[in-house]
Amino acid sequence: MATAERRIPAPHPNPETRAFWDGAAQGRLLLKKCLACSQVHYYPRAICPFCGSDRTEWQQASGRGTIYSWSVMRRAEVPYAIAYVTLEEGVTMMTNIVDCDLDGIHIGQRVRVVFKPTEGGPPVPTFTPA
Ligand SMILES: [Zn+2]
Numbered sequence: 001m002a003t004a005e006r007r008i009p010a011p012h013p014n015p016e017t018r019a020f021w022d023g024a025a026q027g028r029l030l031l032k033k034c035l036a037c038s039q040v041h042y043y044p045r046a047i048c049p050f051c052g053s054d055r056t057e058w059q060q061a062s063g064r065g066t067i068y069s070w071s072v073m074r075r076a077e078v079p080y081a082i083a084y085v086t087l088e089e090g091v092t093m094m095t096n097i098v099d100c101d102l103d104g105i106h107i108g109q110r111v112r113v114v115f116k117p118t119e120g121g122p123p124v125p126t127f128t129p130a
Contacts, residue, residue, distance in 0.1 A: 006078040010121025021122040042091040063113035
């Protein structure tokens with residue numbers, strides 16, 4: 001088990017991502033869904049990347065997904081895992097896998113979101129084995 005906590009730099013919300021980070025502060029993982037083409041996208045944008053519509057709305061994700069790929073950074077002060085996690089909603093996000101044995105991480109592993117504090121900013125969504 002990892003014992004030391006890694007320090008995470010604060011994210012910098014902008015007008016397009018402000019609601020995402022406000023949601024994170026409440027422990028909610030938010031995604032953008034397009035009302036024109038019904039596709040969910042990540043990262044959050046004002047304009048749908050699939051059809052160009054500006055008719056998008058926020059929806060709360062289940063917070064569950066599976067690991068698509070991962071890598072462990074061992075040359076850090078506190079080793080950590082970076083990964084792509086595909087959410088149940090179909091989008092894939094770059095994130096960290098936390099609170100687990102880094103040697104036990106594997107492709108297809110079921111994970112769930114857990115928010116980790118940052119240095120002076122909103123918490124960030126990371127994932128841990130479900
Ligand atoms: Zn669209």
